[in-house]
Structure formats: structure tokens, C-alpha cells
Amino acid sequence: MLEIYLEGHDNYYGIADVMRAFYLRPTEDKDCLRVYCSDAPDMVFCSAVGEDSSSCTSKDGTVSIILPFVTDPVSISREVKRSCYTALSEFLGRKAPWGCLTGIRPTLVAGETGDPQELSEKYFVRQDKAELALKTYANEQKVLSKIPGEDINIYVGIPFCPSRCEYCSFVSSDISHHMDRLGKYLDALEEEIKTVGPVIGRKISTLYLGGGTPTVFNDTDFDRLLDIIYDNLKMDPETEVTVEAGRPDTITEHKLRSMAEHGVRRICINPQTMNSETLARLNRLHSSEDTVRVFEMARKAGFDVINMDLIAGLKYETASDFIDSVNRLIDLHPENITVHTLYKKRRAAISVSDVLTDDNNEVDDAVRKGYGLLDKAGYIPYYMYRQKDTGHGLENTGFALPGTECLYNVAMMTDARDVLSFGAGGMSKRVFGSEGNKYRVERCPCIKDVIGYMNSSREMAERKMRFFGII
Numbered sequence: 001m002l003e004i005y006l007e008g009h010d011n012y013y014g015i016a017d018v019m020r021a022f023y024l025r026p027t028e029d030k031d032c033l034r035v036y037c038s039d040a041p042d043m044v045f046c047s048a049v050g051e052d053s054s055s056c057t058s059k060d061g062t063v064s065i066i067l068p069f070v071t072d073p074v075s076i077s078r079e080v081k082r083s084c085y086t087a088l089s090e091f092l093g094r095k096a097p098w099g100c101l102t103g104i105r106p107t108l109v110a111g112e113t114g115d116p117q118e119l120s121e122k123y124f125v126r127q128d129k130a131e132l133a134l135k136t137y138a139n140e141q142k143v144l145s146k147i148p149g150e151d152i153n154i155y156v157g158i159p160f161c162p163s164r165c166e167y168c169s170f171v172s173s174d175i176s177h178h179m180d181r182l183g184k185y186l187d188a189l190e191e192e193i194k195t196v197g198p199v200i201g202r203k204i205s206t207l208y209l210g211g212g213t214p215t216v217f218n219d220t221d222f223d224r225l226l227d228i229i230y231d232n233l234k235m236d237p238e239t240e241v242t243v244e245a246g247r248p249d250t251i252t253e254h255k256l257r258s259m260a261e262h263g264v265r266r267i268c269i270n271p272q273t274m275n276s277e278t279l280a281r282l283n284r285l286h287s288s289e290d291t292v293r294v295f296e297m298a299r300k301a302g303f304d305v306i307n308m309d310l311i312a313g314l315k316y317e318t319a320s321d322f323i324d325s326v327n328r329l330i331d332l333h334p335e336n337i338t339v340h341t342l343y344k345k346r347r348a349a350i351s352v353s354d355v356l357t358d359d360n361n362e363v364d365d366a367v368r369k370g371y372g373l374l375d376k377a378g379y380i381p382y383y384m385y386r387q388k389d390t391g392h393g394l395e396n397t398g399f400a401l402p403g404t405e406c407l408y409n410v411a412m413m414t415d416a417r418d419v420l421s422f423g424a425g426g427m428s429k430r431v432f433g434s435e436g437n438k439y440r441v442e443r444c445p446c447i448k449d450v451i452g453y454m455n456s457s458r459e460m461a462e463r464k465m466r467f468f469g470i471i
């Protein structure tokens with residue numbers, strides 16, 4: 001058992017985040033963080049700050065966590081993280097790729113410092129990650145400049161999938177339990193979009209139809225979904241419309257044709273891995289051959305951009321499986337490739353131990369190699385985020401061939417543009433000015449529960465209209 005006691009400060013979450021960077025998951029006790037750690041049986045740390053403690057001592061005299069004497073909360077928070085990181089890193093003999101930088105948007109800090117050296121010195125970020133963050137930040141800012149602040153960006157969420165992937169953490173339901181609800185969900189969505197759509201009064205820069213899996217509907221209902229969107233939201237030829245077709249097992253010729261005819265120019269076909277055996281074990285109902293077949297169908301349908309997602313660190317895979325998947329996607333030549341690292345949230349069926357260890361840095365090395373291959377093939381990183389429970393301390397990065405970046409992804413991930421969300425579980429955001437590259441954002445959640453949403457779509461519509469000052 002490793003225990004850290006807090007004295008003279010209450011930066012519980014900061015320390016918990018640093019522990020997670022070392023794949024440790026502390027218990028929820030706010031005076032003391034406890035975690036089982038085979039490297040540290042019976043180890044006690046004390047993280048202290050105060051008048052007479054420009055340094056601190058561990059309770060059993062074994063390890064010290066040194067904190068300089070600082071008083072303002074931001075500095076204390078940073079110093080607590082730095083000192084805990086240093087102590088744990090020395091003690092465990094490991095380093096974390098992002099050092100003590102634990103926020104979800106490393107590009108924000110990269111933009112503030114503007115210098116990979118400073119990121120490494122101040123936050124112990126590894127050189128390759130510091131350079132990646134800086135490069136991504138520069139590309140992200142270029143994309144952001146193409147999205148006018150006065151425009152609105154729209155998200156439409158479909159929280160159903162043909163089956164639930166083993167690692168899934170989203171608010172998404174296996175369609176087999178909800179066949180009778182799909183039509184009712186469309187009714188609710190129609191009411192919400194019909195109520196808000198005509199009175200938005202702002203140009204729509206981007207629209208993202210995501211999930212779940214929006215293509216989970218049968219051909220007729222899918223047409224109805226697109227009609228609801230296109231009939232009630234005023235889009236012009238420049239509006240960037242993306243459909244997350246997601247699961248190849250849901251994509252038909254009819255749906256591809258229907259999207260193209262409605263004006264959709266970008267779609268996502270997400271293999272996650274090109275290893276069919278892994279796909280079966282993950283409870284995804286398609287093979288890698290299906291992915292290739294559907295990709296070719298989509299190419300024939302003439303979409304401008306196809307994005308494909310991959311996941312590094314999948315339970316049943318080795319590093320070479322991941323590299324093989326990267327190479328096979330590069331051979332297909334989609335315009336965008338997004339690399340996720342497996343992460344674990346409460347709802348996922350996989351266990352924490354399936355995600356949190358990377359003792360031999362196998363996943364880390366595989367991701368590094370994968371990024372190298374993408375770079376060589378001409379893809380640039382243009383948005384990035386991290387999740388608290390990402391295993392291996394890594395990140396998710398969107399890559400694109402230059403000029404094909406998804407504006408919506410940047411609008412959403414930077415928190416720098418207004419987003420109006422329709423559908424259960426969507427989060428609307430309103431941005432009020434900025435300080436440097438940090439925006440002040442207010443959020444308006446939509447009810448997550450599908451049945452609750454179906455019973456309150458009118459109320460949800462009014463909530464959003466109030467939030468955006470329409471009524």
C-alpha cells in the first residue's frame with residue numbers, strides 16, 4: 001500500500017492525477033490517497049506546504065516530497081504536482097510521457113509556453129511529446145482561424161450502436177435492447193431540432209452527426225434522420241457536415257448515397273483495429289475485410305474526406321498488431337486518421353487492469369512508431385486531448401493530410417467556439433471572451449437517459465434556447 005498524506009494544502013485532485021500518470025488509481029479519501037502498488041508496499045509519503053516547511057518529511061522518514069514555500073493557489077497546485085511527480089518518479093524508477101502535465105488539453109499549455117524546452121523543464125514533459133504538443137497547437141490554431149466566432153457549430157447525437165464494444169465508455173445502448181425506441185428517439189430529436197433550428201439566427205459553420213453510431217438506423221429511418229437535420233437547420237454549401245458512420249457493419253450503399261445526396265462531404269469509418277480476431281473479441285460485429293469493402297464503397301460515393309479511427313493498447317493486441325493496423329490504414333489513404341489510446345471509464349466492461357499498465361512501454365513505443373509512420377505518409381497532427389483514465393499516460397491525436405482537417409473537432413476540443421447539441425447526452429457550450437488562449441466557457445447539458453430525453457425533448461429545446469439567449 002502506498003499512501004500520501006496532505007498537510008497544509010488540499011490539492012487532492014492534483015496528486016491523484018499525478019498518481020494516475022504512473023498508472024496508479026488512488027482511493028477516494030480526501031485526507032489521504034491510498035493505492036495498492038507492488039513497487040511500494042507500506043510506503044508513506046507526506047505532501048506538505050506551510051510556514052516552516054519549505055521542505056517536508058515523509059512520515060516514516062523514507063521519502064521526502066519537497067515543496068518550495070509558495071502561497072498563491074495556482075503556484076501551490078503546480079508545485080504540489082511537480083514535487084509529487086519528482087518523488088514518485090524517483091521512487092518508482094519510471095517517467096510519465098507527459099510528466100506532471102495532467103490536464104485534458106496539453107496544447108493549451110504548449111501554446112502558453114511556446115517552447116518545448118520549457119515544457120520539459122517546467123512539467124517534465126518528454127521531448128517528443130513536447131514537440132508534438134507544439135506542432136499540434138500551431139496546426140490547431142490555423143484551423144481555428146477558419147471558424148468564425150460569431151457562427152454556431154452543431155452536434156447531433158445518436159446514442160445507439162449495433163452492439164456494445166467491450167471497451168465502450170460512452171452513453172450508448174446496444175440496439176438489440178432498444179429496437180422499439182429508435183423511431184421514438186427520432187420523434188424526440190425532430191421535435192427538438194424543429195423547435196430550435198428555425199430560430200438559431202446564426203450561420204452554421206459545422207455540423208457533426210455523432211454517437212453512438214448514427215448509421216445504426218435502417219435505410220428508411222436514416223433518410224428520415226438526414227431529412228430532419230437538413231429540413232430544419234439552415235446550412236449553406238460551406239457548412240462542414242460530418243457523419244460518424246462509425247461501425248462498418250451499419251453502412252449500406254443506400255446510406256452512403258443518401259448522405260452524398262443530402263450534401264454530407266465527410267464521413268468517419270472507424271476500424272479501431274485491422275485485426276479481425278481482436279474485433280470479434282471486442283464484440284464488434286465486423287471484420288477488417290468489411291472495413292476495406294465499406295471504405296471502397298465510400299470512395300466510390302465521392303466523399304471529400306474519410307476519417308478512420310484506431311485504438312492503441314487494445315486488450316488483446318501486441319504493438320505489432322497496432323503498427324500493422326496503422327500501415328494498413330495508410331495504404332487505404334484516408335484523408336484523416338485519428339489515433340486513440342485505450343482508456344477506461346466506469347461504464348466500460350473492461351477492467352482497470354486491462355488499461356492501466358504498460359510496464360515495458362510497449363504501447364508507448366507502438367504509438368511513437370505509429371506517429372512516425374503517419375508523419376512519413378504526410379499526415380499532420382491537428383488536435384489532441386487526453387483523458388484522465390487513459391492507460392499508459394498517453395493521448396488521443398487527430399491527424400490529417402494538410403487541408404483536410406475537421407473544423408468541428410477543433411471547435412469542440414479547444415472549447416473556443418459555441419456548440420449547440422441536440423440529442424440525449426449532448427453538451428452545449430457558449431464561449432464568453434478569452435484570456436490569452438483560455439476561453440471562458442459555460443455549459444448546458446442535455447439529459448443523458450434516453451427515455452428521459454424522449455419524454456422531455458420540448459423542455460430540452462427550451463433549455464437550449466434560454467442558454468443561447470434565443471428566448
Ligand code: SF4
Nearest residue numbers: 161164165168172212
Ligand atoms: S461504436 Fe463507439 S459508441 Fe458504439 S459501442 Fe462501440 S465504442 Fe461505444
